Amino acid sequence: MELTISVIVGFMILGAIYAIHARDILSAVIAGGIVGYSLVICFLLIKAPDLAIVQIVVETITLIIMIAVVLDSSRTEAYGRFDGQAYATAGAALVILLILFWLFRHASASLDHFGEGTLRMSDAYINGAVEKTGSVNLVTGVIFDFRGYDTLGEATVLVTAVLGVLTILRIRGRK
Amino acid sequence: MIVYWLCFILFLTGLYGVITRRNLIKIAISLSIMEFSCFLFLALLGYTKGGEAPIVDPADPVRTYVDPLPQAMVLTAIVIGLATTAMLMAVIIRIYRKYGTFDIREIKNLRG
Structure with missing residues (x-):
């Protein structure tokens, strides 16, 4: 497993490395789709069917939005000369990555081994949740019952994002 | 254990893209790659060996289930990730219409 x-x-x-280094923006977007759809397979393998359903819908919508943006604009990556500033940025990025890697090496010592985690918080959610919420799907029970306000906030975020997108796309910019 | 490491390497790949790329769309793709690695990491933390999907069968209720709590959290995060990505792409297309480029070096007059 x-x-x-x-x-x-x-x-x-x-796929991520290719998406970052592709010359054509459209192929970069599609290579980013590799990452999203592989995530769906991972979710199915670790027994999370709800996540897989949501992720496949979200990834498709994201891909459609991104491809629409790319087709509406330019497809070519503006590669200039690889100047000193680019070297400086890459060097700084590598230093940051190394520091984060070192930190994760220390933090991973306190992680449980894969698949051997104990259900610390979720015992209350698993035992007796069916009687409390009336939903046989425990994830649905957690989302819509135990953490219903959380979901309300999520809906607020969605509405705000839709309003924001509409506002941004409709306003007339200064010339 | 190695799968956690690979998750983190995926996160670092996205971070490298965010820092070094100069094309706005590639920065957006790298951001969503970082998001995906976080989702996978959280969902992996909730996996239990031999566990089943957290859908209770009333006929046979005593079974091992994977942790439903990280799955519910990640479900919320995925939908919010879609909202942020849509917002980001709207801003990017506005910037393209004003400046005619995705290159962040040429977008200088962002203030005002």
Whole structure:
């Protein structure tokens, strides 16, 4: 199980690296789609069907939005010469990445091994949730019952985002 | 354990893209890659060996389930990620219409 997921995450890393370095923006967007759809397979493998359904819908919508934006504008990556500033940025990025890697190496010591985590918080959600919420799907029970206000806030965020997109796309900019 | 490491490497790949790329769309793609790695990491933390999907069968209620709490959190985060991405792409297309480029070096007059 862990090996299968590792192989898929490896493919995701390859797709991410290609998406970052592709010359054509449209291929970069589609390579980003590799990452999103591989995530769906991972969710299915770790027994999270609700996440897989939501992720496949969200990824499709994201891909459609991104491709619409790319087709409406320019497809070519503006690669200038690889000047000193680019080297400085890449060097700074590598230093930051190394520091974060070192921090994660220390933090990972306190992680449980894969698949051996204990259900610390969720015992209350699992035992007796069916009687309390009336939903056989525990994820639905958590989202809509135990954490209903959280979902209300999420809906608020969605409405705000839709209003923001409409406002941004409709206003007339200064010439 | 190695799958956590690969998740983190995926996160670092996205971070590298955010820092070094100069094209706004690539920065948006890198941001969503970072998001995806976080979702996968959180969902992996809730996995239990031999666990089943957290849907209770009333006929056979005593079974091992994977942790439903991280899944509910990630479900919220995925939808909010879509909202932020849509907002980001709207801003990007506005910037393109005003400046005619995605290159952040040429977008100088962002203030005002």
